[in-house]
Amino acid sequence: MLGDPGVGKTSIINRYIKNVFSADYLSTIGANVSTKELDIEGTTLILSLWDIAGQTTSRSLSASHYSGSGGAVFVYDMTSQASFDDLVQWEFQLKKAVKDIPSIVIANKTDLIDVKTVPESRFPVGYKVRPNFFQVSAKTGEGLSAAFQYLGRQLLRSDGV
Numbered sequence: 661m662l663g664d665p666g667v668g669k670t671s672i673i674n675r676y677i678k679n680v681f682s683a684d685y686l687s688t689i690g691a692n693v694s695t696k697e698l699d700i701e702g703t704t705l706i707l708s709l710w711d712i713a714g715q716t717t718s719r720s721l722s723a724s725h726y727s728g729s730g731g732a733v734f735v736y737d738m739t740s741q742a743s744f745d746d747l748v749q750w751e752f753q754l755k756k757a758v759k760d761i762p763s764i765v766i767a768n769k770t771d772l773i774d775v776k777t778v779p780e781s782r783f784p785v786g787y788k789v790r791p792n793f794f795q796v797s798a799k800t801g802e803g804l805s806a807a808f809q810y811l812g813r814q815l816l817r818s819d820g821v
Contacts, residue, residue: 664737765784
């Protein structure tokens with residue numbers, strides 16, 4: 661799970677794994693690891709989700725955490741253009757440490773905005789046809805299952821598992 665501080669990485673994990681949400685923001689220090697068992701096309705897959713601190717100072721330190729990653733989840737906050745712009749740096753840091761791996765891009769906090777009014781500059785190029793782009797809400801859980809099911813299918817099809 662990669663992205664700036666406050667984009668909702670921990671909230672996404674908590675909603676997806678424990679089905680809980682807290683509006684209180686506590687910054688992740690270092691990395692927290694959570695697991696989730698998925699049934700993908702008749703195969704049981706255990707996702708190990710690493711919630712890596714989003715602070716700028718953590719980006720270079722996190723490179724050792726990337727080694728051995730089978731997939732990546734890039735998260736940004738739909739209410740923050742800066743968090744979207746910073747995805748380029750998160751991807752750059754990941755690619756310095758690992759080969760190309762399956763990834764998804766999650767636009768979080770759809771519950772806070774009218775998605776129809778979000779500027780096009782806040783979406784990945786070609787987002788309307790990109791199968792790895794998901795608009796979600798950690799608060800409501802909307803879109804999370806589809807995002808992680810997609811990632812699970814990609815992991816099974818790659819050499820990442």
